[in-house]
Every structure is written in C-alpha cells, then in structure tokens.
Amino acid sequence: MPTKSHGCNLRRGRYSEPDRVYLLTSTLLQRRPLFSDFRxxxxxxxxxxxxxxxxxxxxxxxxxxxxxxxxxxxLQTGSLDELMRRIKSNSARQINQHLGTHGPIWQPGYHDRALRQNEDLQSAARYIVANPLRRAW
Structure with a gap:
C-alpha cells in the first residue's frame, strides 16, 4: 500500500528569515528517478x-x-515558499516541455531545516555532497 505524503504538513510553523541558512529537500512525485537523465x-x-x-x-x-x-x-530575499514554488514550477514546466508531457512532477511541499548560528556549515555541505555516496543506485 502506498504511503501518504505528509509534505503539506511541513508548512505549519514555517518561517523564512533573510540571511538564515537553510537545508532544503524536495522529492519528485512517486519518487520517479527523472534526474537520472542528465538533461x-x-x-x-x-x-x-x-x-x-x-x-x-x-x-x-x-x-x-x-x-x-x-x-x-x-536566503537573501522573499520566502522559502516563494523560492520553492518558483524552482519547482519552472523546472516542472521545462521538464514537461522537454518530455512532451504535462502535469506535476514534484511531490507537494518540501522539507526545510534552518541551521542554527553555531551549527557547522561545512558539516551540512558535506552531508549534501556525500549523499550520492550513501545512496546506492
């Protein structure tokens, strides 16, 4: 049985603060591996x-x-919601045009984590760039 996405629940209590560092994660609809295609x-x-x-x-x-x-x-200007809406909408439009399809490609919502000032940015960056090493495809 497919699991229900809770992406929309992530919006509660979300606050966007300029100059704050955020780790953002967004997943494709039904975890389709579209980005295996380099283009x-x-x-x-x-x-x-x-x-x-x-x-x-x-x-x-x-x-x-x-x-x-x-x-x-x-984050420099605007909100996280505006940013992610723009990134997901524009990329979906471009990808659909390339594939000759239409409709959503992203799961609703996204995950964000604000880093505290004392958190190590280098550790967060290492987590991100090491993700392909941890994930066997």
Whole structure:
C-alpha cells in the first residue's frame, strides 16, 4: 500500500528569515528517478542558478539525486515558499516541455531545516555532497 505524503504538513510553523541558512529537500512525485537523465537534471540546475544569480539566495551546496534535491542556501530575499514554488514550477514546466508531457512532477511541499548560528556549515555541505555516496543506485 502506498504511503501518504505528509509534505503539506511541513508548512505549519514555517518561517523564512533573510540571511538564515537553510537545508532544503524536495522529492519528485512517486519518487520517479527523472534526474537520472542528465538533461533533465540540468534543467533543474538552471533554475537553482537563476535563483542565485537573481540574488534570491546564496547557494552554498546542492546535489541533484535521481528522485530528489538537497540544497543548502542562505536566503537573501522573499520566502522559502516563494523560492520553492518558483524552482519547482519552472523546472516542472521545462521538464514537461522537454518530455512532451504535462502535469506535476514534484511531490507537494518540501522539507526545510534552518541551521542554527553555531551549527557547522561545512558539516551540512558535506552531508549534501556525500549523499550520492550513501545512496546506492
């Protein structure tokens, strides 16, 4: 029996604070491994870079796994919800156009964790970039 996503529950109590560092995770719908296709992963990466270049975030580290994204950012402007809505919407539109499909590709919601000031950014970045080593595909 499929498990129900609780992504929407993550929105409760969410607070976006400029200059705060966040670890963000978002998963593809039904954990489809779309990003195993390098071209589709590049479409997502283009959106991550756009958010950085437009100074909405400072990207500190990221990894695109076959079925999910980990992204360590320092939020500059806007909210986490606005950021993730934009990244997921734009990447879905580009991926659907590339595949000749339509509809959602991301699970609703996302997971965020604000890092405390005394937390080690290097440890969080290492966690992200080591994710492919921990996950056997």
């Amino acid at each position: 589709l992963a590049r479409l997502l990466i283009t959106e991550l870079r756009a958010a950085h270049e437009q100074q909405q975030v400072t990207s500190l580290a990221w990894v695109v796994m076959p079925d999910h994204l980990h992204w360590l950012i320092q």
